[in-house]
Amino acid sequence: MAAATAMIIFAQEQDLNLCWQSGWGGSACRYQKNRKEQDEIWEEERDLGPSSKTRKVGGHSNMGRINLEVMQGNGHLRTNGEVNDKKREGTLSKPVKVQVQKGVFSPANCVGNGAAHSGQERTSCGSGCAHEAELEDPEMDAPSDDATLARMAGAVRVLLQGLGEDLGRDGLIRTPLRVAKALRFATKGYRESVRDAVGTALFALPGSSGGGTVVVRDVDTFSHCRACLLPFRCRCHIAYVPGAECVVGLSKLARLAEVFSRRLQTPQRLAQDIADGLASVLAARGVAVVVESWHIRNACEADCTLGASTSDWVPSVAAAASGCFCDPQEGLWDEFVAMLGLDPEVESRLEAPPEEGRILYQRERNGLLASPELCPFGRPGGPGEFLVDWGLEEADSDSSGEVFSEIAELDEERPCAMHQDPEMGARQHRRPASGTETLEGGDAREAALPQMVAAVETLLHAAEGGDDVGMTQDDVSMTAERYARWLLSATRGSQQMVDGVLTERWPDEPNGCSHAQSREQERVGMQERVGNGVSVGILRGQGNGLGGGATELVTEISVPLVSQCEHHLLPFLGKAHVGYVRGSNAGRLDRGQVERIVSLYSQRLQVQERLTKQIAEAIASSTHAEGVIVVVEASHMCMMSRGIEKVASSTATTEVLGSFKTDPKARAAFLRKLPRRH
Ligand SMILES: Nc1nc2c(ncn2[C@@H]2O[C@H](COP(=O)(O)OP(=O)(O)OP(=O)(O)O)[C@@H](O)[C@H]2O)c(=O)[nH]1
Numbered sequence: 140m141a142a143a144t145a146m147i148i149f150a151q152e153q154d155l156n157l158c159w160q161s162g163w164g165g166s167a168c169r170y171q172k173n174r175k176e177q178d179e180i181w182e183e184e185r186d187l188g189p190s191s192k193t194r195k196v197g198g199h200s201n202m203g204r205i206n207l208e209v210m211q212g213n214g215h216l217r218t219n220g221e222v223n224d225k226k227r228e229g230t231l232s233k234p235v236k237v238q239v240q241k242g243v244f245s246p247a248n249c250v251g252n253g254a255a256h257s258g259q260e261r262t263s264c265g266s267g268c269a270h271e272a273e274l275e276d277p278e279m280d281a282p283s284d285d286a287t288l289a290r291m292a293g294a295v296r297v298l299l300q301g302l303g304e305d306l307g308r309d310g311l312i313r314t315p316l317r318v319a320k321a322l323r324f325a326t327k328g329y330r331e332s333v334r335d336a337v338g339t340a341l342f343a344l345p346g347s348s349g350g351g352t353v354v355v356r357d358v359d360t361f362s363h364c365r366a367c368l369l370p371f372r373c374r375c376h377i378a379y380v381p382g383a384e385c386v387v388g389l390s391k392l393a394r395l396a397e398v399f400s401r402r403l404q405t406p407q408r409l410a411q412d413i414a415d416g417l418a419s420v421l422a423a424r425g426v427a428v429v430v431e432s433w434h435i436r437n438a439c440e441a442d443c444t445l446g447a448s449t450s451d452w453v454p455s456v457a458a459a460a461s462g463c464f465c466d467p468q469e470g471l472w473d474e475f476v477a478m479l480g481l482d483p484e485v486e487s488r489l490e491a492p493p494e495e496g497r498i499l500y501q502r503e504r505n506g507l508l509a510s511p512e513l514c515p516f517g518r519p520g521g522p523g524e525f526l527v528d529w530g531l532e533e534a535d536s537d538s539s540g541e542v543f544s545e546i547a548e549l550d551e552e553r554p555c556a557m558h559q560d561p562e563m564g565a566r567q568h569r570r571p572a573s574g575t576e577t578l579e580g581g582d583a584r585e586a587a588l589p590q591m592v593a594a595v596e597t598l599l600h601a602a603e604g605g606d607d608v609g610m611t612q613d614d615v616s617m618t619a620e621r622y623a624r625w626l627l628s629a630t631r632g633s634q635q636m637v638d639g640v641l642t643e644r645w646p647d648e649p650n651g652c653s654h655a656q657s658r659e660q661e662r663v664g665m666q667e668r669v670g671n672g673v674s675v676g677i678l679r680g681q682g683n684g685l686g687g688g689a690t691e692l693v694t695e696i697s698v699p700l701v702s703q704c705e706h707h708l709l710p711f712l713g714k715a716h717v718g719y720v721r722g723s724n725a726g727r728l729d730r731g732q733v734e735r736i737v738s739l740y741s742q743r744l745q746v747q748e749r750l751t752k753q754i755a756e757a758i759a760s761s762t763h764a765e766g767v768i769v770v771v772e773a774s775h776m777c778m779m780s781r782g783i784e785k786v787a788s789s790t791a792t793t794e795v796l797g798s799f800k801t802d803p804k805a806r807a808a809f810l811r812k813l814p815r816r817h
Contacts, residue, residue, distance in 0.1 A: 291319030291601045295708070297594035298623070301587030302630050304744060310705045311744070318708045321781050325363045325370070326602040328401030333416040336398045340388030341421065347381040352471060354378040354478050355392040360400035361780035362409055364434060368622040369710065370780035371434040372452065373400055377413060378475045380463055383422035392417065403618065406432040407457035414459040425462025427475050429489065432457070435701070435710055456485050465492050584627050591626070595619035629703045629710070632742030637757045690765060692805060694718040694812050695733040704777050705744035713773030713789065715754055718809035719764035720798050726762045733758070747773055747792045755794035766798030768809050
């Protein structure tokens with residue numbers, strides 16, 4: 140089924156209801172409304188989301204038009220007015236009258252539409268509507284969105300097979316299509332332009348040229364890393380000084396940030412793209428952009444360095460400026476930065492105004508560009524890793540906590556250090572050190588790598604729309620390999636058994652993380668003794684001196700985890716909190732062992748509920764504890780970077796086994812130990 144677009148022209152808009160129903164794999168509906176009020180055209184555009192539902196989008200205005208795009212499915216509209224088929228490019232054609240049926244209008248029942256509609260009428264719609272029709276546009280350019288998505292879904296199937304997954308298992312059946320849609324969404328900025336984003340929202344404002352700075356702050360977006368394809372969080376701050384007596388609609392600055400965020404990016408490129416984009420449509424005296432960003436840590440290191448002392452996200456900041464913001468005499472850069480109210484550490488790194496035509500960026504020590512550690516292909520010699528050389532000088536390896544280490548400037552022609560060295564590709568690949576792949580079946584998975592890389596390349600090209608609109612062939616192949624390796628690495632626990640990870644000795648890492656740290660954490664780990672559910676004290680260390688028959692509550696709090704959502708192949712990351720009631724004859728796990736259990740079940744395609752249950756069951760079987768409780772708190776990228784886009788949302792799941800089920804006091808004692816969220 141093709142995507143379909145309809146345009147409704149209305150004279151008097153009255154609480155318009157849109158109704159659509161999924162054909163296969165859900166449907167998505169995009170709504171764009173232009174209304175004219177007092178000689179100003181107001182535009183409104185939003186994604187109405189997937190699945191079968193009816194949503195009221197109406198309002199009241201005197202005249203206007205609505206574009207409605209129904210993706211991948213049967214769409215039918217309920218509204219008043221006139222329906223026009225619309226070509227993909229937006230050309231109006233073939234006006235179609237619609238007929239009222241119980242207040243419901245369906246394009247399939249158009250009066251006099253004849254050849255105008257190719258939609259197939261159905262006899263029932265299954266959603267309570269009087270009629271159902273497929274809104275197909277026979278003139279839509281090939282490949283249609285459906286064909287693109289189908290191609291992308293095929294590539295995702297290759298990836299899942301490469302990971303050794305059963306494509307028919309529950310949870311994975313719709314994953315290929317979901318991933319395809321998610322990536323299409325993540326790259327929708329390639330199919331959008333600055334002019335589309337700004338539209339007609341340029342307003343003459345006499346006297347504005349001599350005025351002050353306009354700043355739109357805290358525009359939160361998600362982008363996808365050009366190097367590894369994983370999403371990273373951004374907060375954009377955009378400023379300009381008006382020129383030519385003209386200002387731009389404020390929301391359009393946020394839209395610009397969204398357009399460029401929905402491309403494969405690095406923070407500094409994103410800052411520059413937004414600045415250039417704004418400068419291209421607005422005659423401003425100067426433009427300035429600061430992009431704060433947070434990239435997921437290297438999940439390959441999750442089993443050692445993602446310890447409680449480290450943050451889940453690695454921050455960096457990038458900036459771009461032009462015109463008057465680059466003139467230190469005017470002091471506008473300082474004023475802009477001061478208005479952002481940034482963390483002093485970050486602010487101190489933005490002291491100097493960027494020179495005209497150059498990008499100022501700052502990076503974290505061992506950060507996104509200074510070293511590959513932010514990306515999943517990070518630390519040389521890590522499991523299943525290869526060295527990524529970004530073509531920049533090595534960052535100082537001292538990670539003593541200083542956040543930013545360098546300020547670098549690049550020529551405009553070389554906006555991204557990753558792309559500046561034509562020989563980079565040759566230097567970029569280094570095979571994993573021997574012995575770094577320790578998984579059973581690792582060879583088979585490693586052998587699937589070439590097909591997986593090709594599949595990711597297919598995905599990227601299809602997501603772009605087949606045009607060369609921003610990624611060179613080289614970029615794609617490098618990105619594809621990193622992403623394929625990330626997937627392999629992020630699911631490397633899928634073939635391991637819990638017995639294996641509990642008995643295996645964890646090698647101390649060269650940088651001193653992991654085992655030594657775990658032992659220390661275990662030494663000071665708190666145990667709470669409970670008898671019949673009553674807390675009687677807190678002990679430290681291994682020997683608790685409890686007599687026979689006594690029990691103790693052992694807790695391991697904030698065990699970090701990074702897992703991979705099996706629905707969208709996007710990471711979710713957070714912490715597991717583990718408690719178990721240990722009788723005198725039961726075993727006890729040190730923190731390192733708990734961390735390994737958590738890693739084992741995190742490093743596979745998961746849903747959070749199953750992960751929580753598996754951790755609890757593994758703790759129970761390996762300790763013979765009387766009761767086990769596990770709470771997992773995690774943030775899901777699929778909730779943050781796409782779909783509902785709730786950046787601050789997080790999910791908590793609990794699994795309770797044995798005596799914890801019947802002992803509310805023991806549960807309460809455990810829950811009191813959880814870190815407070817606010
Ligand atoms: N219960 C549960 N759901 C999850 C987990 N990870 C992802 N999901 C959800 O899986 C669901 C998949 O729903 P679909 O409607 O098939 O996919 P979708 O169109 O991408 O859905 P949206 O996320 O709402 O855009 C979404 O609601 C996700 O939030 C998880 O760990 N546990």
